[in-house]
Amino acid sequence: MDRRLALVTGASAGIGAAFAKIYASHGYDLALTARRAERLERLADEIRLAHGVETLVVPADLADPGAPEQMLQHLTAHGRSVDALVNNAGYGVTGGFLESSWQTHETFLRVMLTAPTELAYRVLPGMVERRFGRIVNVASLAGLIPGSPGATLYGAVKSYLIKASQSLHLENLASGVHVSALCPGFTYSEFHDVNDTREQISRSAPPWMWLGADEVAAAGYEAAEANRPICVPGAPNKAIAATAKMLPDEWALALMASQGPRFRGKV
Template sequence: MDEYQGKWALVTGASAGLGAEFARQLAARGCHVIVTARRQERLEALAAELQDQGVQTVIIPADLASPEAPGAIMAALRQKQISPDILVNSAGFGLTGEYTDRSWAEQGDFLQLMVTACAALAHHCLPGMRERGWGRVINVSSVAGLVPPSAGHTLYGASKAFLVSFTQSLAAETARDGIGCCVVCPGFTYTEFHDVNGTREALNRAMPDWMMLHADDVAAGTLKAADRGHTVHVPGWQYKTIVALARIMPLWLAEKIARAQQGRYRKT
């Protein structure tokens, strides 16, 4: 825990859900925290909460669906002479419906936020971590990136699979530099995610309580996994079991099961 004292953590998607919880837990470890998301009023409320823990906070409202956002965030930090020691890529959302139901502009924005912005921020932050000989890159993926996808949310599983592979490569490249890279792949978690994309009602009907994870547990487990040098972290025994089964069963069977289940909780 002492190694986090006085470090700077940049957390995206910090206005709610996992992003906000990562910010809280990093502050509890003594980190100063940079929070970014679209909703400034949410960031201000979170920053006030974190300051009560005796850490410094910086608020940078930004929409990471914009190609200019990662560079603008880093420019704002350079003006404050801050170089993040920890990066948590937590911003994300889901597009419902079939692939061609959405315009390419919407799909392009989705990829910018879910894939390109994560890669860009890591590219910006890693040189400073290398120079100091310590760092953490935590990417928030999903169990959807480890199992066969279903219809609807067409790019979601693909973007999350990218984050898994991307993190594994970064971990191999940076381990000798004192940098830990970890990707967390949670299943269904109590956050605003399903309220925003309109799937909350279907999810509540289909998903028993024991299948739902809690954001504070996910964040805490991920930080512990990163400290232990784990590259891929799947929270919860239920999702560890699902991922293990998906890997050992024939691919055609895993795909068939995914398709059979999709209507229970997907808004397509």
């Protein structure tokens, strides 16, 4: 195939769907993956009609340890290799660490940490060989600020994605492969509906703190093209990230202890 292929995980809605449309608008064929096959099919049809690109639907649950390898084998069977990878699939587990079972946490870590790492590991050799590649790891502003009570592993996993992206960025400076971590704050998507925190978050976070999924994805695409290792979209989010860097740890943790529960549905 003459066109490059972008693999987008968590593509059925929100930031993932927005990334799919952006890459298609730049001439990429798409491999769309998520658990909801019907929604993927509708999105694939929409994008195919709008941009005239090939769209491959690969339903998968990244909680399955074999899913990353099976997804890529499916693409290989169709004669395709991945030129751009958007690791977007994700969700949040609310409540304190001990309020959820270990199985819940284990599944979360597999989807949010192991799967994106494995996908990057598996597609990177081909990108290096072809001297072209784009990897966007959708992290979060939560990975740039101190941990807070509730959603215990979310910020930790996002911090991991940021650090891993920085390292991969440096390792591939001369390879033609660009690696970026996208760190959005509050984004209009289904994220807060899935974990049933929409009402609380909407009351706690003022409108100026929110961005649309299209804005976030566009910023991520531009950062990857420019090979910027970290992208924090939106002026308020940039200010929060900068402030978190400057605050002494003791002050920052005290702030998170007092304010974190507001955004976790605890007050």
